Amino acid sequence: MKNKPFPAITLLRRRSWLALVGVMIVILVAGVSCQPAPAAQPEQPAEVEEPVSAPEEEAPAEPKEPTAFRIAVGIDPDTLDPIQNTTTTVGNMAEYMVETLLFADKEGDILPQLVADWDISDDGLEYTLHLREGVTFHDGTAMDAEAIKWNLDRLLDPDLKSPARGTFNVIEDVEVVDEYTFRLHLSDTFPPLLAALAGSSNATIISPASVDQEGNSYETITQPVGTGPYIFKERVKGERIVVARNEDYWGEQPYYDEVVFRIVPEAATRESLLLAGQVDLIILPPISDLPALKQNPDVEVLLAPSILTLCSSDLTTDEVLSDVRVRQALNYAVDKQAIIDSVLFGAGQVLDAPMSPSLYGYCPQPPYEYNPEKAKQLLAEAGAENIELGFIAPTGRYVQDFQAAQAIAGFLSEVGVKASVSTMDWPSYVGAILIPPEENELDLHLLGWAPDFLDAFQQMLQFDSSQAPPNGLETSFYSNPEVDELINTARKETDSAIREDLYCQASEIIWEEAPWIFLWVQRFPIVYRSDVANVDYHPTEKFAAIYARPAK
Amino acid sequence: MSRYIAQRLLAAVLTLIGVSVIVFVLVRLAPGDPARVIAGLLAAEEDVQRIRVKMGLDQPLPVQYAMFFGRMIQGDLGTSARTREPVLGEVLDRLPATMKLALISMTMAGIVGVVGGVAAAYRRNSKLDFVISVGTLFGISMPVYWLGLMLIVLFAVRLHWLPAAGSAKATSYVMPSLTLAAFSVALVARMTRSSMLEVLGEDYVRTARAKGVREQVVVLRHALKNALIPVITVIGLQFGALLGGAVLTETVFGWPGMGRLLVDSIFARDYPMVQGIVLIFSFLFVAVNLLIDITYAYIDPRIHYD
Numbered sequence: 001m002k003n004k005p006f007p008a009i010t011l012l013r014r015r016s017w018l019a020l021v022g023v024m025i026v027i028l029v030a031g032v033s034c035q036p037a038p039a040a041q042p043e044q045p046a047e048v049e050e051p052v053s054a055p056e057e058e059a060p061a062e063p064k065e066p067t068a069f070r071i072a073v074g075i076d077p078d079t080l081d082p083i084q085n086t087t088t089t090v091g092n093m094a095e096y097m098v099e100t101l102l103f104a105d106k107e108g109d110i111l112p113q114l115v116a117d118w119d120i121s122d123d124g125l126e127y128t129l130h131l132r133e134g135v136t137f138h139d140g141t142a143m144d145a146e147a148i149k150w151n152l153d154r155l156l157d158p159d160l161k162s163p164a165r166g167t168f169n170v171i172e173d174v175e176v177v178d179e180y181t182f183r184l185h186l187s188d189t190f191p192p193l194l195a196a197l198a199g200s201s202n203a204t205i206i207s208p209a210s211v212d213q214e215g216n217s218y219e220t221i222t223q224p225v226g227t228g229p230y231i232f233k234e235r236v237k238g239e240r241i242v243v244a245r246n247e248d249y250w251g252e253q254p255y256y257d258e259v260v261f262r263i264v265p266e267a268a269t270r271e272s273l274l275l276a277g278q279v280d281l282i283i284l285p286p287i288s289d290l291p292a293l294k295q296n297p298d299v300e301v302l303l304a305p306s307i308l309t310l311c312s313s314d315l316t317t318d319e320v321l322s323d324v325r326v327r328q329a330l331n332y333a334v335d336k337q338a339i340i341d342s343v344l345f346g347a348g349q350v351l352d353a354p355m356s357p358s359l360y361g362y363c364p365q366p367p368y369e370y371n372p373e374k375a376k377q378l379l380a381e382a383g384a385e386n387i388e389l390g391f392i393a394p395t396g397r398y399v400q401d402f403q404a405a406q407a408i409a410g411f412l413s414e415v416g417v418k419a420s421v422s423t424m425d426w427p428s429y430v431g432a433i434l435i436p437p438e439e440n441e442l443d444l445h446l447l448g449w450a451p452d453f454l455d456a457f458q459q460m461l462q463f464d465s466s467q468a469p470p471n472g473l474e475t476s477f478y479s480n481p482e483v484d485e486l487i488n489t490a491r492k493e494t495d496s497a498i499r500e501d502l503y504c505q506a507s508e509i510i511w512e513e514a515p516w517i518f519l520w521v522q523r524f525p526i527v528y529r530s531d532v533a534n535v536d537y538h539p540t541e542k543f544a545a546i547y548a549r550p551a552k
Numbered sequence: 553m554s555r556y557i558a559q560r561l562l563a564a565v566l567t568l569i570g571v572s573v574i575v576f577v578l579v580r581l582a583p584g585d586p587a588r589v590i591a592g593l594l595a596a597e598e599d600v601q602r603i604r605v606k607m608g609l610d611q612p613l614p615v616q617y618a619m620f621f622g623r624m625i626q627g628d629l630g631t632s633a634r635t636r637e638p639v640l641g642e643v644l645d646r647l648p649a650t651m652k653l654a655l656i657s658m659t660m661a662g663i664v665g666v667v668g669g670v671a672a673a674y675r676r677n678s679k680l681d682f683v684i685s686v687g688t689l690f691g692i693s694m695p696v697y698w699l700g701l702m703l704i705v706l707f708a709v710r711l712h713w714l715p716a717a718g719s720a721k722a723t724s725y726v727m728p729s730l731t732l733a734a735f736s737v738a739l740v741a742r743m744t745r746s747s748m749l750e751v752l753g754e755d756y757v758r759t760a761r762a763k764g765v766r767e768q769v770v771v772l773r774h775a776l777k778n779a780l781i782p783v784i785t786v787i788g789l790q791f792g793a794l795l796g797g798a799v800l801t802e803t804v805f806g807w808p809g810m811g812r813l814l815v816d817s818i819f820a821r822d823y824p825m826v827q828g829i830v831l832i833f834s835f836l837f838v839a840v841n842l843l844i845d846i847t848y849a850y851i852d853p854r855i856h857y858d
Contacts, residue, residue, distance in 0.1 A: 166596040220636040238808030264806035272716045276708040427584025
């Protein structure tokens, strides 16, 4: 057989071939004509995507190239509208552009930000806040009391979908006192108000004038114009958000000219971007790679403490689980530390209270040590040997969630509790756990609970019987009038010491009665290049990297 | 011919209406309350209810469909529950990125697949045939996720040649296109090979050779032309697979296309967005296959449409 190459040109002379070639050309042209567009447009800062072959050597010709800090996250923002976004990571990104009135540091101490100082009336119903003077929004308009009123009114507008409205509903009226002073009138005392104003990403402030700007409307904001250290520059949905430094920022100037948020849903790809030097910081790498990343000298791993508490909520209305001895037995049966070590690769810390240590109101309780013998004994006393329980867990919502549930079921089986684990996607899961108790057959479910701000108030809703579905998300249906009383008194108590003590008392009872298998506080993994410094975290599962800079 | 096209167009419209009913029902069959998902875990029940009403979810299903259909024929696909922006705008924002990948991959499938298939068939049982067969087997059996991640590890992490994710540079296209095309190229190559082998054994090919026609003309003009009909069909059907495959590829490579938007929307139970994306995917699929049907006539004059 001869095997000459086929000279394609001769084909073109053949009439009958024209059609076929035509089809190919159409396809090709379509492909090609679409293709060069992004390549041709000198697509934004080259360094954004630079595959870092030789970054440091080229230093001499440094002048014009803007410096960029590149962060890869997994979530494409549903909306950049500060009051309407529902995701911590989106809030984390937005807070480069928009700021809260107050700032809560890692310890939960409330510090001034847009508000310079404040007074609270003796009855706890009036908060007078004094704004920092001379701060302007990115569009040049003044950040004054009128602007704040507009923002808070919008947050409280029932026609918009702010997830934080429930928290701030206690604000009855926002009164403008003078140009830089405003007063909040509350319908009831609500001591965590300042913590909420400081901690909730939904309470960030935008320029009222910017709602008329292109792309924005009162109903939804796509380009937030705030007061923050960075200014919105560009968003390619599903790919990246770019912000540029605000040269007129009222506070300390950050180092980098630009910050690029890359949207990369796949954890392994985020990790590759970091290892290839194509981004400087990622969150949530593949958890099983944590040990290897810790060994890698090119990157630093920060397992940030967080407020996300994981529990296996017990259906306390269930015939078997209504017995407190059974619920305690489940707590003794599970070796949480072993699961954290081998399933979560260290990304957790065993719970020693019904809330994270980062919250105001936390007070530690005596641990439920891993003790299968004691568990068996308690089960025997309760006459609950060889029981079967249904157990559902989401997949991919929390670190190693479904895997952890399987490990928990493994420990339970050792004490004669047969728990069959199943999983489902998040919306189905939420639907399933919100079924009213009479129809609910889910004995156990794995749930994470992360308050918006560092206060026990939201956490404790999990044990408030008035919050049982369908009114709220108290999916254990735990009901103890004494606890309800303590929680509801604490919510309004303006004396901080008394309030803390009320939460402590409630915690003690809850811990003893164990409506949850108390599992762990999840740690939030942040990984960054060793050549950057000043990367920190905030316990609300956020990275704090606005002031990141090169390590040298 | 024009009558045929008219018939096909009508069928396409009916298909799309059928799709709209199916997708409308399917998204609602999935458990989970979109209003709750949108409101967030911490939202109060009254707020969730308000969202439900605002989204029209408190209406009976037929009423909801009628509203959806009424808007659809006016070109309005509604407002996304998740992003609060018009569905059509969101989809058109993302469509180019997905189409670019799909078209590049389809082109690769058409050219590389056909050339590879012809070469393998022509040199049947040679080393080349063996290499191509093994290669196509590899391409068909490799999971997109795995292939994509392996390429990233090799070309981005080890060699520093290509960006690991994103679409900002020309080089960004290389790995996603290869990943997406792998299956289609392999399938088309195998299809072409077997189809060619069949045709090469035909009498008219022997006759052509016997009368002294040059070998390349025999292979390309006499054989390939006739072998292409099933191949073209496969390429058309692959377009659907490429759009579907985009979901995985876009996830692995952080590609700003519709596939990823679809996944995010499904997890948010964003009914209007899911409906819109599926409708547009279906529209593209129907359109491409209509085009393919029409090209048959040009390739094989024996095919008549009456």
